[in-house]
Amino acid sequence: MQLKVMENIMAANDMIARENRRLFDQHGLFVINFMSSPGAGKTTLLERTISALKNEFAIAVIEGDIRGQIDAERIERHGVPVLQINTGGECHLDANMIRNGLDEMDLSGKDLLIIENVGNLVCPAEFKVGENFKAMILSVPEGDDKPYKYPLMFKESRVLIINKIDLLGILDFNIQKVEETARALNPDMVIFHVSSKTGEGFDAWLDWLRKQIREAKRTN
Amino acid sequence: MQLKVMENIMAANDMIARENRRLFDQHGLFVINFMSSPGAGKTTLLERTISALKNEFAIAVIEGDIRGQIDAERIERHGVPVLQINTGGECHLDANMIRNGLDEMDLSGKDLLIIENVGNLVCPAEFKVGENFKAMILSVPEGDDKPYKYPLMFKESRVLIINKIDLLGILDFNIQKVEETARALNPDMVIFHVSSKTGEGFDAWLDWLRKQIREAKRTN
Numbered sequence: 001m002q003l004k005v006m007e008n009i010m011a012a013n014d015m016i017a018r019e020n021r022r023l024f025d026q027h028g029l030f031v032i033n034f035m036s037s038p039g040a041g042k043t044t045l046l047e048r049t050i051s052a053l054k055n056e057f058a059i060a061v062i063e064g065d066i067r068g069q070i071d072a073e074r075i076e077r078h079g080v081p082v083l084q085i086n087t088g089g090e091c092h093l094d095a096n097m098i099r100n101g102l103d104e105m106d107l108s109g110k111d112l113l114i115i116e117n118v119g120n121l122v123c124p125a126e127f128k129v130g131e132n133f134k135a136m137i138l139s140v141p142e143g144d145d146k147p148y149k150y151p152l153m154f155k156e157s158r159v160l161i162i163n164k165i166d167l168l169g170i171l172d173f174n175i176q177k178v179e180e181t182a183r184a185l186n187p188d189m190v191i192f193h194v195s196s197k198t199g200e201g202f203d204a205w206l207d208w209l210r211k212q213i214r215e216a217k218r219t220n
Numbered sequence: 221m222q223l224k225v226m227e228n229i230m231a232a233n234d235m236i237a238r239e240n241r242r243l244f245d246q247h248g249l250f251v252i253n254f255m256s257s258p259g260a261g262k263t264t265l266l267e268r269t270i271s272a273l274k275n276e277f278a279i280a281v282i283e284g285d286i287r288g289q290i291d292a293e294r295i296e297r298h299g300v301p302v303l304q305i306n307t308g309g310e311c312h313l314d315a316n317m318i319r320n321g322l323d324e325m326d327l328s329g330k331d332l333l334i335i336e337n338v339g340n341l342v343c344p345a346e347f348k349v350g351e352n353f354k355a356m357i358l359s360v361p362e363g364d365d366k367p368y369k370y371p372l373m374f375k376e377s378r379v380l381i382i383n384k385i386d387l388l389g390i391l392d393f394n395i396q397k398v399e400e401t402a403r404a405l406n407p408d409m410v411i412f413h414v415s416s417k418t419g420e421g422f423d424a425w426l427d428w429l430r431k432q433i434r435e436a437k438r439t440n
Contacts, residue, residue: 037259037341038341038369039361039366065369067371091340118342119369120340120342141362148287148288149285151287152309
């Protein structure tokens, strides 16, 4: 019975995600859904990414949080439009929350929509929202056992960004082990190593992202 | 409709949690439900706590993970009985999972049952399992904005253990701000500062915990 309810919820979610996708395609919009544990550094990574790309692409952002708007305020300072979605207790964004949010956004002329999901290494991976791809951030202090313990997140993400590599010398974290266990779950995963604090590793991430956005524009 | 389903699930959960509680009381068992983000250091903190208390109290442990048993293997090395519960995708432990687990445990003569929940700063806070109290661990690398963004976890936890304080000199983390925002949500919250790596701050936490267990034994 409970399973049945969940199946219905998932089917409804996927239907709305496809509608969102059609809307994104109409606007030629590239959409990334960023996920991570609380405190892995999503917002700081987005701030640096937006700062680097905002003169090349017209960017909009959706911030997902259970409550509050402190992340949206941080993003807003970079001069890009931000919509805050408060889930009111829900531990993830779903397609319907995004759809309702889109009613309040002007997507015309936008190239890139960045969605920052609720900090949670489990449930956000279950919900499609119409994105081009999901990206996950794993930070060095979280430890190198996470692919083993939270497999769905690693399976569903096209990209793994290992963040806070400035702490590699201080903390015990085997980056090769993470890459191997992540690729065992998802052989095509694209992996970057960055420090959102120092900027190390951002060139490779940004170059790859530019290429994805331009490629999608050509084929849309 | 969806809300109704959730209400039924919660009512059923609370009923089973009360049954668990009756069983714990029959055995004079003190039960703590530990929660945190992935990688906040629950297992290391438990290892150090168990190591310090296992000659004073008979301890048993339940490890909750989506899959795998690497944490249970770490705990088992300390010579205490451990039961691994794999939730198979669920992002939290609920009362029924614990009840099913209890069928496989010998609780006779035990003083303290430690439950390590799935790493998640949202959903575990919603589910009672029959515990004496919930304890949450917040690690310094996660940042000092967490009470603001994940209020339920702070409201439901009797204890906040701020972990990885050995990183306070390296990372930007305002411990006073965390305490103030946490106490705004939960005025009676008991707060400890520890490093599970160096052992700093453990004496205060262990002394308080000893007192709670003995107090409960006297009044049971």
